Amino acid sequence: MKKAIYTTYGSPEVIQIIDVEIPSPKPNEILVKIKAASVTRADTMMRQGIPKFGRIFLGLFKPKNTVLGTGFSGIVEAIGSQITRFKIGDEVFGEKLFGNGSNSQYLCIGENELVEKKPKNISHCDAAPICDGFLTSYNFLKEHAKIKEGQHVFINGASGSLGSAAVQLAKIMGAKVTGICSSKNIDFVIALGADEVLDYTTIKLNELQSRYDVVYDTVGKLSYNSSKNILNDNGIFMTPVLSIQILGQMILHPQKVKFEATGIKKKEELKSLLKDLISLFKQNQLQTHIDKTYNLEDLKYAHQYIETGGKVGNIVVVNL
Numbered sequence: 001m002k003k004a005i006y007t008t009y010g011s012p013e014v015i016q017i018i019d020v021e022i023p024s025p026k027p028n029e030i031l032v033k034i035k036a037a038s039v040t041r042a043d044t045m046m047r048q049g050i051p052k053f054g055r056i057f058l059g060l061f062k063p064k065n066t067v068l069g070t071g072f073s074g075i076v077e078a079i080g081s082q083i084t085r086f087k088i089g090d091e092v093f094g095e096k097l098f099g100n101g102s103n104s105q106y107l108c109i110g111e112n113e114l115v116e117k118k119p120k121n122i123s124h125c126d127a128a129p130i131c132d133g134f135l136t137s138y139n140f141l142k143e144h145a146k147i148k149e150g151q152h153v154f155i156n157g158a159s160g161s162l163g164s165a166a167v168q169l170a171k172i173m174g175a176k177v178t179g180i181c182s183s184k185n186i187d188f189v190i191a192l193g194a195d196e197v198l199d200y201t202t203i204k205l206n207e208l209q210s211r212y213d214v215v216y217d218t219v220g221k222l223s224y225n226s227s228k229n230i231l232n233d234n235g236i237f238m239t240p241v242l243s244i245q246i247l248g249q250m251i252l253h254p255q256k257v258k259f260e261a262t263g264i265k266k267k268e269e270l271k272s273l274l275k276d277l278i279s280l281f282k283q284n285q286l287q288t289h290i291d292k293t294y295n296l297e298d299l300k301y302a303h304q305y306i307e308t309g310g311k312v313g314n315i316v317v318v319n320l
Helices: 042-047 052-058 130-144 163-172 184-192 222-231 244-252 267-282 296-306
Strands: 002-007 015-018 029-037 070-080 092-093 106-108 115-117 152-156 176-181 198-201 212-217 231-240 255-258 290-297 314-318
Touching: 015 115, 015 296, 029 296, 042 052, 042 296, 070 106, 070 130, 092 130, 115 267, 130 212, 130 231, 130 267, 152 163, 163 176, 176 184, 184 198, 184 290, 198 244, 212 222, 222 231, 222 244, 244 255, 290 296, 296 314
Parallel strands: 152 176, 152 212, 176 198, 212 231, 231 255, 290 314
Antiparallel strands: 002 015, 029 070, 029 106, 029 314, 070 092, 092 115
């Protein structure tokens, strides 16, 4: 089978597509033939080894974990002897955070890890990024912001994977939403349900008259200090993108500044959040937007496109 790896930090050119044997599932694992897999901004940052302080965990001089990709959707091709939740032929989706990457033709994953049956009303392409954008944003909005009906949420990067998910989720949760994106994506964010959309190239935060209960910076371009003048007295700033600046602000303002790596939450907590999302997808209340699809052999071009900053919604590798 083919899989994507990187053995050194660098540009998209460091990505290699190699041939390896198809893995055999352990007694508690299923073997998934992957039909679609997510490609995210986080993948490109890991490939580059940025921010550099993150190499303490990723590997100081070269990556410890050389595989790429987390989100996936596919078909169960084989099962281990202890499997009870799945059978051969089931359509499943989920996220593999450690070990075998999802930018591959096959993947083994434990039955009790983050893997569930795919809703029948969505495609493999639509399912593959759910555990990236939707799960992360739902965790922030539900667990950190604790969104209540009538609150006002400011979403920076509203047209991206996390942002487009957050706009939809915040509206379902009863919030008023102001989205920030480039001018070319304003109509897209309005179509997602945003009440107001601002062009990031023309707005100045210190000139905004509105006050928000939550500032959710999905792309790591803002900070608490730059945003506190638009927050209500009890408002919070939150971001899934960690930096030295954000780390310092979390220490100084622990009640106001929130960061979390969603993927390292307890499996039981992630599964509970994911089941909520599955219910919403089954009811057609959520929609995944796919910007571009690539073949696995062209993965480096997917990384190049993400790094242009022009991605709208999600990027997916297909035909694996």
